[in-house]
Amino acid sequence: MHLPHRNFSLLVLCLVALGTQAFAQPKQKAPGSYAKINGLELYYEVHGKGRPLVLLHGGLGSTSMFGDNLKALAKHYKVIAVDLQGHGRTADIDRPLSVELMADDVAALIQHLKLGRADVFGYSLGGGVALLVGVRHPELVNKLVIVSTAFRRNAYYPEILAQQGQVNEGAAEMMKQTPMYQGYVAIAPRPQDFPKLLTKIGEAMKQDFDFSKQIASLQAPTLVMAADADLFPPSHAVEFFGLLGGGKRDGGWDGAGRPKSRLAILPGLTHYNVFASPLMVSVALPFLQEGT
Structure with a gap:
């Protein structure tokens, strides 16, 4: 989860370039x-028909931030797009914002909707929640897609960690002109x-x-995706893939040596536009559809 404080103007420009409909x-x-x-x-919203896929947004976002990518996924899946605690149309309650607690929320929703085993697809904060759903509730998860998510805090670039340390209610006034607000x-x-959030x-x-x-014990086949200019170096995504058993040997001419999980570094993208890029879905679909 990330929200630059000193670089609000840069973030706003990124969002405007995408079109403010992604948030506002x-x-x-x-x-x-x-x-x-x-x-x-x-x-939560339900879009499309077929195998269930739970879609989880990033910090300060909501289901609407995926825009056309949600529609693209709904052509193939029954997409259950969730507004996480304190985000979108889900009001906050008196408890911390925790990926563990939000993962339990998503697991409870899967059970509430009687989805059986679902694919879980998350970006940034949503990727962390998806990971913890897979760790804490493996019986509910078929496959995972985790996009632009660090699994270790010190993987973030130093300037990002510094910016994260400045996020608080004092930033609310500055953000009132942004599409996020x-x-x-x-x-x-x-x-x-909003200031409390x-x-x-x-x-x-x-x-x-x-x-x-926790990643080393993950059972679900997992696609790790990151932008090539993300909040952390591409090597962190490679490390993530390695913990899943990837990158240990040659895959073989027939692919027999491939791991069950996958890695994708998406070129020409950043943390601020990867979620809206059609490339994200075009890479995820073959992984999700494999073996079905």
Whole structure:
């Protein structure tokens, strides 16, 4: 999960280049539903038909941030797009923002909807949540797609760690002109909670973490994706892949030596536009469809 504080102007320019529809949406009736999950009124939308795929957004985002990529996935899957705790149309509750707790929320939703085993696809914060769903609830997960997600805090570039340390409610006023803020207030049940959300995100980003041991025990085949100009070097994604058993030997002329997991470094992209790039879905689909 990442929100640069000193580089707000750069972030805004990135979002404007994508089109503000990725975040800012006019007020409208919610097209989805709510489930009572772990004290939350957890918002979710269902798009398409077929095998279930749970789609998880990044920090300060919502289901709408995937735009056309959600539609592309829904051509092949029953996509359950979730607004995580305190994001989008899911109001916050009195508990920390934690990938572990949010993973339990997603697992409870999978059970609530009687999906059986689902594929789980997450970007940034959502990627961390997806990872922990796979670790804590392996019986509910078929495959994982994890995009632009560090599994160890010290993998972030030093300047990113410094910026993360400055995220708090004091940034709320500065953000009022950004598509992120405008998108939040357009759909949030309590728009006045935005400063509190920034504080919670800032507190969460200051917590050290290292999921190396958990990744090594992961059962679900996993596609690790990162932009080639992400918040961490491409070598971190390679390390992630290695913990999944990848990169240990030649795959063989017939592919018999390939690991069950996959790695993709997406060229010409950054953390701020990878989620909207059609390349993300075009790479993920063959992995998700393999063996089905």
